[in-house]
């Protein structure tokens with residue numbers, strides 16, 4: 001899959017793309033491309049934002065700047081682009097990101113993420129240049145860059161080849177294999193530490209019993225965390 005990220009801080013992603021599962025996804029054919037919005041601004045002095053009409057604190061990302069960046073990169077009208085490509089504006093009030101949303105995006109060939117900064121986007125960016133909005137949670141970050149990394153992390157690890165062990169993404173929290181429930185508890189050696197023993201069933205070697213035990217624990221967790229289901 002190809003992910004384009006429009007940002008004022010492309011250097012933030014240098015560390016991110018060096019992380020193993022991201023690097024694996026890229027080595028397996030995915031691309032993660034950062035477009036520096038400031039490089040495309042038609043305004044002097046690298047200006048990208050302005051004070052809000054009607055007054056108020058902070059600065060708002062300008063619609064003409066994002067329009068110019070999208071037009072320059074895709075060489076097409078950004079309004080038309082948003083009708084045929086998922087162009088996602090990252091904003092705290094957007095559609096909440098969850099595992100289902102991540103799977104949906106992992107099924108796309110191309111996506112675009114627009115990172116806001118300062119007080120956010122001029123609303124016309126969201127109305128005309130974005131196909132949708134996305135929020136990683138109901139809190140305000142100082143920009144969309146960390147949200148973009150969260151989205152890329154959750155999406156890219158679903159692609160074949162991103163994780164070393166192919167089975168590790170299929171049975172994790174909220175996966176289809178667990179009927180959308182949180183993952184069951186996991187244990188590793190030692191079998192006993194400070195008197196805390198690993199559940200006997202996991203040491204038993206009875207695969208059916210283990211499968212049943214895990215399904216039950218997973219369902220228990222769903223029941224005790226209703227907002228997760």
Ligand code: ADE
Nearest residue numbers: 090091092135136141147
């Ligand atoms: N930009 C600022 N805060 C954000 C959030 N919570 N989710 C997505 N993008 C954001």
